[in-house]
Amino acid sequence: MDKPKKATFARAAARALADTQLRDNLRFATQSLRQKRLAVFDDPEATEALREIGSRIKARGLTRLPRLLEQLEARCQKNGIMVHWAETTEEANRIVLSIMEAHGARKVVKGKSMVSEEMHFNAFMKDHGKEALETDLGEFIIQLNNEPPSHIIVPAIHKNRKQIGKIFADKIPGTDYTEDTDILLATARRILREHYRTADIGLSGVNFAVAETGTLCLVENEGNGRMCTTVPPVHVALMGLEKVVETLDEVPPLYRLLCGSATGQRITTYFNMIKGPRQKGEKDGPKEVHLVILDNGRSRMLADPQLRQVLQCIRCGTCLNHCPVYTRIGGHAYNSTYPGPIGEILMPQLEGLDTKGELVFASSLCNACSEVCPVKIPIPELIRRMRNESYLKRGKGVIPGHGFKRNAVERVVWKGWRYSQTIPMLNWAMLKTLAIAGRILPNVGPLKAWTRVRTKPVFAKESLKQLTRQEGIRHE
Amino acid sequence: MSRPSARTQILSRLYKNAGAIAPYTPEAAHWSPPALSPAKRINRFVELMEAVRSEVYRVKGNAWVDALRKLLQTRELATLAYGKKTWCGDLLEKSWAAKPHPTNLIPWTQDIEEFRDELFGISAGITTTMGGIAEAAAMILWPTPEEPRLLSLVPPVHIALVKASEIYTSFPEALKKLDWAKKAPTNSLLISGPSKTADIELILQFGVHGPTDLIVFLIE
Known part of the structure; x- marks a missing residue:
């Protein structure tokens, strides 16, 4: 990958700060998300207890990660799910492509998946003549406009309805400009339902993969995830290898933490637990289910007791909503798959400090992120560690590209x-x-x-x- | 497909890095919200389901069939898909045979490959449930060969039957009481309302992909 020019972030941040429309959209959205979260986590003591549970489940899971993954693989295979391992994002993309080619597939409908963003899946499929369609409404909107998501949970957080109305009018043939969100929704519904009906493959992420039972859990409100995992004849699930949990009993507290932190809900509309492909006698469901387990540097992160904490993350995005930097500039300025505080500690580990190191300086170390993190990742401590590593002599650090600031x-x-x-x-x-x-x-x-x-x-x-x-x- | 060596290499790195260096991490406490009395469970279930725009009707015994007939008629729903050989399907067939109704009953009998195009045109689907949870209200669905997964997803109106006696306090309790880990089918679900999104300006909107309306008959 090309190394960005110096101070890319500083320039992008300055541009974002000057965009008053963007600032309005972000201020409104992040503020509502913070308030909604507080409405669910209204009892500080109970919330703290729940966060402690979440943190321990994930931290403990990391200490036994390889065993859990082997157990998950064995259970999934027993349930009829085909399990693939990918060391790199390139390899993961190739695996999905080969599954598509084995079925002569042309069109893949996608539920929201951050790992697929990490893989630059859509671009890869386009380069190989395949059509990859986002179905999450927010992702659908920004895919129309050829943009990357600017938030982990609310991908189109930076757009207001006028901008979205304009995108629909410009990009969907036969659509007039409207600010009426009901009409916008109906348009998306009409288009997307047709795609579910005709897609060859459905792709999804995984929120929790249960080792004990071989169950893939998906959390969503829209129903597009269920559509993608149930209607097409083949379902491919992508997961980062840190998503595994040991038992089904560990799922409810993590699920509550995820819903509450991400959108301020006690529960989402759908909690979808997939244990395998269509069995004999069943009338629907995919005939094949594949699980792609992606490493992409995660096994390396595990080697350091402090840095590995980034692998506890459940991708709720609440650190973004509470960050004084993110809430003013939005996700695009970070020029990264994962923006905001979590991006600051994850991106440099994924892509190297020399490539993404400037992100660790995009923080005031105010500690808001770590106070709300549902799995208690001490984000500012990790940021400081990374700042230190930025100046270490080559060979003295553990993060790839460390010492890039040494002068x-x-x-x-x-x-x-x-x-x-x-x-x-x-x-x-x-x-x-x-x-x-x-x-x-x-x-x-x-x-x-x-x-x-x-x-x-x-x-x-x-x-x-x-x-x-x-x-x-x-x-x- | 994936290289066998990818698996070996990932796992060998993980085995090298996972356990040894981590400080002792105590086991997490079990999370279980405080138990509620049956009456409280039912009230909370109704209240929270309605808060996300589900319609809940409390009915006694088999009274839901007549309530359903009325409802289908006033909403002018042309077709209702259901599963044969279920207690719900039996009652529906009996009622429709006894007295004709403008809504066409359509049993789901074929595989999705043959039924898909028809299913996407059907106005409503009805399913039974495994009960519900009260603390964060949702229904529990375990789709079966008779009542497949998409019956609760594709038709724009989803009608669900929940027995009041099967409402559990919380998700952890339901996992235990239903022996979920051992008995759950290939696909199991919690459903807490109609399909919804807040992706445009965080405005809550219903019916983005799946059902726009969720109608629950709570059978007491």
Whole structure:
């Protein structure tokens, strides 16, 4: 992959900040999502207890991940599900393509899947002459407009109904512009139901895969997931390998945490548990079910006790809604499959710090994300760890591409700072110099950028050290 | 298809990395919302189902058949798909045979490959359920060969029969009481309302892909 030019994020963020329409849309949407979440998690004590349960289930699952995956594979195979393993996204794409080719399939209808975004599935299928159709309403809208999603849960969060009405009028032949959401919905319904009826393959993600029973659980409101997994003759489910849980009993608390955090619901319209293809005597359901288990760097992340916590994530997107950065710029500025706080700790691990490292600086470390995270991932701690790794000497870090920010100037400055704090003579000299020269520091370089929105610091004539020596400390 | 070596390599990395380095992680406590009395369960189920625009009618015994006849007539639903050889199907057939009704009863007897085009044109589908859960209201559906999966999804109106005696407090309780892990069929579901979306400006809208209306007869 091409390395982005420097400060891509800073520029994209600045552009997003200047877009008043985008800011309005985001402010409204993220604020409502936060309020709805609070309405479900209204009892702080019960919420904390539930988060502790969720966190432990996922953390414990990670300690026994390979065993759970083997058990899941065995159970799925016993249930008649075909299990595939993919080390890379390319490999996962090829597996789906080969399943399609084995069935002479041309059209695949897709339920919402973040792993498929990670795989750049739609582009891959297009390159290979296949039609991949998003069916989640939000995904459908942005696919019409050729955009990536800007939110994990609400992909078209950045658009208002006027913009959506315009997209429909421009991209769907025979459609007039309307702001009436009922008409927009009816149009989408008409088009999509026809696609379900005629698609060759249905694709979905997986929210929880239960090792004990070989059950794939899908969480949704629209019913498009059920359509995609039930109507076409073949169903392919994609999962990141961290999605496995041990028992069915572990599912209800995670499901509650997911619904409450993602959309502020106690329960979604549909909770779809798939245990296999159509059995003899059954009249519907896919004749084949495939499960693709994707690694894409996850097994490597597991090696570090701190960094592995990113694998606890259940993709609820609530950290996005609570992030003071995300709520102002939206998902596109991150230029990443996963935006917001979770993206900041996941993308650099997936694609390398040298490629996505600037994301870990897109945070004020305010801690809001970790306070709401349903599985208690200490996101700011991981961000700090990644910032450290950005400066580590090559070979000293564990994240690919670490040390990308290491440079001679900063090294010299820090070394100088160290001497100024350890050698009294130098310390004296530094304070003197600053007291005199600090006032006339020229407004260039980093200082210029810093002072554009802040007041330039003024150095006192006498240092704190001198003052305490002269006047002592008043204990009040 | 996938390389056998992909599996080996992923698993060997996982075995190397999974257990040894992690601090001890205690087992999670079991999550079970406090149990409710039967009357409270039913009330909460009705209240929460209605809150997401499901229509719930409380009926005694077999009174739902007549209520259904009336409802089909006032809504002018042309066709109703159902499953043969179920207690619901038997009662419907008996009632329709005894007295004609403008709504056509259509039994689902063929495989989806033959029935698909017809199913997408049918106005309503009726199914039985395995009961419901009250704490976050939803119905439990275990589709069967008689009542296939799509009967509750494709027709724009879904009519469901829930026995009040089968309403459990919570999802964890239902998992246990129904022995879900062992007995669930190839596809099992929780359904809490009509198909809905909030993808346009977070405005809640119903009937995006599946049923626009969910009608529940709560049988007491």
